[in-house]
Amino acid sequence: MAEWFVAKSSDLKDGDRRIVNAGPREIGVFHKDGAYYAYSNICLHQGGPACEGLTIANVVDIIGPDRTYEGQKFGDEMHFVCPWHGWEYDLKTGEMVGDRKQKLRKYEVVKRGDEIYVVA
């Protein structure tokens, strides 16, 4: 394992991300709501750049107390979306939201002074 430089923390603002080529591995590093997350950039579907698409909240069907459908809203769970086919991943866990058994490989992110590193 080695630590691979990602960015100075002042350059990786909240909402930003970087793609890091760490030897043979391609890793997406996200900074969101004060936390850092790092995942393999290879989509589990057909190998697309999983970390390079939109980040977007989950969509929720609103079901009333009488079990009738009342519409849709965005939820609180942030996803990142593979731009090839739309496979969505939970930003906090790397789980594929359509089938939570499937997960992107997660990497540890460390901060050393003003610098962010990913361990891979």
Added chain:
Amino acid sequence: MDMPRSDVRPVDFDSFSTPKHLEHAAQQAHKRNYQDFLIVDVDSHHYENESYAEVFEYIENPIMRRDAIDSGGRSTGWLNTQVGGQSLAGRIVRNKGRRLDKPRAAKHRDIGLTLDWMDSMGVDYCCLFPTPMLFLSAHPVPEVEAAMAQAYNRWLCERILAQEPRIVSMLYLPFNDPDAAYKTVKEFGGKKGVVGFMVTSPRYKSVHDNAFIKTYSLIEDMGKVLSFHAAYNWDDRALAMCNRFIAAHALGFMWFNMVHMTNWVVNGLPERFPKLKVMWIESGLTWAYALMQRLDHSYLMRTSDCPQLKRKPSEYMREMYYSTQPMEMPEDKSLLEATFKQIKADTQLLWSSDYPHWDFDLPSTIYDLPFLDETAKRNILGGTAAKLFNLDTKPVKKIP
């Protein structure tokens, strides 16, 4: 702890490049040595609406030409369209991104865009189809379908197929006007790059209508392919019950091809046109296996309903051709293996990407299947298409 040099880049949404978008596809192509063998994509697309200013000039009838040009190709104008969020509310980025793309220099922008994705995926030849025109079958005026088909086919033959040998097509058949369909085959059957003729499936003309018999005869005599390209029609009475795109799309792309295939078989068309090469495009594969079982089961009790048949329906279906995409990927791969066996995939299945549409497939969807040997993989990825379309088998791509 080591601190080696890393290569870091931001994610950029303000530009778009097809080779960059498909960088991982090119990596797959190198890893699997696609440069060593032929890959043919039998179903891919361009956005012909971006060239409507050119296409409309090919409309023969001056009244229609003026109507079309005046409409500017808007969805509320001369041509019809379909509701449907193919780009998943922007989650799939290449549709918007295409406008920012700067393709390689070529005789037409669509040629440059097409060659860019072909090389990235490792594709040598592609069969190119339109996109919005897949819905033209639902246009209320058959004369408009016929006029637009003729204009598009002429434009495609002159501006694209005559200019780029790696791009071929099965031309749009204006099937709502049987005489126009026949004339289309007559006019274009011998043009460079024309490997067959394509019926867009979401329509309400029965394939066994006597009005089409002379067209089938002509296509058979020419040795070309007759294909049925699936699509949905959300205005169809059954599909209109669906409230979400996923439902209209998943059902629609199977439904119309199931109807046409059933009519094709039970009316004995395979017996009447034994040499006609028939291909079913973009319905995935499970529908065929399901329909084989369903029709065989009924046929054995109701042979008098289909007196022209000398064999079970599945035996005729097994002699037709199928494109792969969107290929179902069940967790239990033995189900997929059984489907491949039933449709005789080694000789009847042809890989297709459907690129750049939202549910495209890469060649690795076939190459990585554990139950196929190398010969079967190469047949499905290109060998069978080369025979069917009479293509040179030498690889010509340049994977970036």
